[in-house]
Amino acid sequence: MANNRSMASITTAKAARSWSDLRPERRSQVPEGLWLRCPGCGQLIYRKQMEANLHVCPECGHHFRIQAGERIHQLADAGTFEAMFEDLRPKDPLAFEDLKPYAGRLKAEQDRTGRPDAVVAGVGFIKGRQAVLCSLDLGFMMGSMGSVVGETVTRSIELATERKLPLIVVSCSGGARMQESTLSLMQMAKTSAALARHDRAGGLFVSVLADPTTGGVTASFAMLGDVILAEPGALIGFAGPRVIRQTIRQELPEGFQRSEFCLKHGLIDKIVHRAELRNELARLIDYAGL
Amino acid sequence: MATYYTLEFEQPLRTLEEEIAQLKSRVDALTTGQGPTGTGLPEDLAQAEHALAERLSRHSQTMAELYKQLSPWNTVRVARHPSRPQGRDYIELMLRDFTELHGDRRSGEDPAIVTGFGRIGEFKCLVVAHHKGRNTQEKLRCHFGCPHPEGYRKALHKMQLAAKFGVPIVTLVDTPGAFPGLEAEMRGQAEAIAFNLREMSLLPVPIVSVVIGEGGSGGALGIAVADRVAMLQHAWYSVISPEGCAAILWKQANERTNSQAATALKLTARDNLELGVVDAVIDEPPGGAHRDKVLAARNLERWIVAQLESLTQLEPAELLERRYQRYRGLGSFDLAKQEAPVPG
Structure with a gap:
């Protein structure tokens, strides 16, 4: 896991890391190689072709999970993204220790991913329209929200409000980070309060939900978009299916909490294919007149 | 006993x-x-x-x-004591002239959150309180204090009503967590909580919140964005229940791991005071609130009234700015000195 690659080389968008480096993709026991089996259709697909296709299966359209760097690379006009708030570093305020100490987990994740925490934020252009862009990173402790993620998202919101820029946040997260306990919980209130001000100032916020978006992230900024877009097949919910089954022993229907289910129940505005995301965002920015 | x-x-x-x-x-x-x-x-x-x-x-x-x-895990047990006073108990013991208001005007009525106008000390207030249920039937109706989306929407609807007439808001938090279930998800549990977090931050009246028993994660926070937040001495407040945390991080929930998780999560009132998440710890009667409900309610009332006395002195703009800064300042991180790598 901790293969001390240098920071700079990994954080570039076209890094060697790909979907299989991300943690638990369903049926992800595919050996590293030129070919991989798509968890969506079971077909053997050529990795390079899949990657060139925005990490979407060319056969069935399964959207593979992607890291934040790749996400920003896909969304922003080439060379326009300027990262911000990168000096924020996580701490271990609770001296939390489970089977491993939190401080050790952080260090290992930082070494493995080359990121200080589970978020990338900054300003960039989408089809020539300037916007504040922020993406959670599922590869870092399941994209969980601790103080650094909460602070980065809040600063991004405040920047968008101040500069009257559209705000786009791509969420993919297991929820609030347990290792910072109530401080993580308070990030939900903090980000939501910043969004309240952004909203009242007439700012646009488009929330993009990728697989999976659950827990405290869903129950705060992810569900507060003026427009909420989701990638196809993304798991979106408050309590995950496993928790629901374990807690109340309820049988869950096929496709429960997937984007299509959420669309049917009126929880999101639209499902957008990854290849269409830039177009859709640009269109929404134009409709908002920003 | x-x-x-x-x-x-x-x-x-x-x-x-x-x-x-x-x-x-x-x-x-x-x-x-x-x-x-x-x-x-x-x-x-x-x-x-x-x-x-x-x-x-x-x-x-x-x-x-x-x-x-009390160890953290024993604190959790005391907070879950079936005789521990609940939302309705405190409403009966603290408020005069209480009039309950029901329903979210959208899809339903959730008894796991009680809302209504009442008088506390010299103040009118709108109270929003979790209620777990005091007997089996009531517990089932209240889903053991786990609200559905309509509970959170009802709470916001009534709080907006209070804000319209300048009536301060008092919320009493006591929930294992928001209800995890098919219908709750279908009706937008996450959105209901998120929307409360956003809108509560802008309600132009004083909001005082006390965790009286269990402060279970987002389900608790969904009615607990406030100007002043306190916890009763033996209440707990955490991002996840000790059992949930043990199941995930220790891979199994049993007496030992639950206890370890409870300690690690820093979920006691004193811990949360040190973290700055709550502003005060309210003493309970010797042996816990369940041993003397009247005294517990009196302590609670005294603290709430004191907060309302000072908060009602503030202009709404000042109140909202302070509320924003209260949450804005929460979190713990370092700032790196050297220039960080450029991602993307």
Whole structure:
């Protein structure tokens, strides 16, 4: 896991890391190689072709999970993204220790991913329209929200409000980070309060939900978009299916909490294919007149 | 004492309580001259009374000591005590002229959150309180205090009503968490909580919130964005229940891992005070709120009224700015000195 690659080389968008480096993709026991089996259709697909296709299966359209760097690379006009708030570093305020100490987990994740925490934020252009862009990173402790993620998202919101820029946040997260306990919980209130001000100032916020978006992230900024877009097949919910089954022993229907289910129940505005995301965002920015 | 919920750490108390009960009946027997003799208990009235007084004082000492150093996991157990006063208990004990208001005007009525107008001290207020249910039927109706989206939407609807008429808001938090279920998800549990977090940050009236029992994650926070937040002494407040945390991080939930998780999560009132998440810890009667509901309610009322006295002095703009800064400042991170790598 901790293969001390240098920071700079990994954080570039076209890094060697790909979907299989991300943690638990369903049926992800595919050996590293030129070919991989798509968890969506079971077909053997050529990795390079899949990657060139925005990490979407060319056969069935399964959207593979992607890291934040790749996400920003896909969304922003080439060379326009300027990262911000990168000096924020996580701490271990609770001296939390489970089977491993939190401080050790952080260090290992930082070494493995080359990121200080589970978020990338900054300003960039989408089809020539300037916007504040922020993406959670599922590869870092399941994209969980601790103080650094909460602070980065809040600063991004405040920047968008101040500069009257559209705000786009791509969420993919297991929820609030347990290792910072109530401080993580308070990030939900903090980000939501910043969004309240952004909203009242007439700012646009488009929330993009990728697989999976659950827990405290869903129950705060992810569900507060003026427009909420989701990638196809993304798991979106408050309590995950496993928790629901374990807690109340309820049988869950096929496709429960997937984007299509959420669309049917009126929880999101639209499902957008990854290849269409830039177009859709640009269109929404134009409709908002920003 | 409820016999159906025993706290293991109270074993020394139960031993004393048995002795006290025996001595009491012995004193009665000796006073009236009736009852069994020769059971090894004092035969002399003065002696029996003396022993009883000694046990009683030992009982209160032991109780004070046990409760002074409750482990985090035992704190969770006390917070879940079935006799612990709940939202409706405090409403009955603290508020005058309470009038309950129901429904979210969208899809339903959730009894797991109680809302209504009442008077506390010199103030009018709107109270929003979790309620778990005091008997089996009520517990089932209230889903054991786990609200559905309509509960959160009802809470916001009534809070907006209060804001319209400048009435301060008091919220009492006591939930294991928002309900995890198919219908709750279908009706937008996450959105309901998120929307409350956003809108509560802008309600232009004072909001005072107290965690009276369980502060289970987003389900608690969904009615707990406030100008001042306190916890009762033996309440807990955490991002996840100890059992949930143990199941994920320790891969199994049992007595040992639950206890370890409870400690690691820093979920006690004192821990949360140190983290800056709450502003005050409100003392409970000796041995916990369930042993003296009236005193518990009086302590709670006194703190709430004091907060309302100072918060109602503030102009709405100042109030909202302070509320924003209260949450804006929460979190713990470092700033790196060197230039960080450029991602993307």
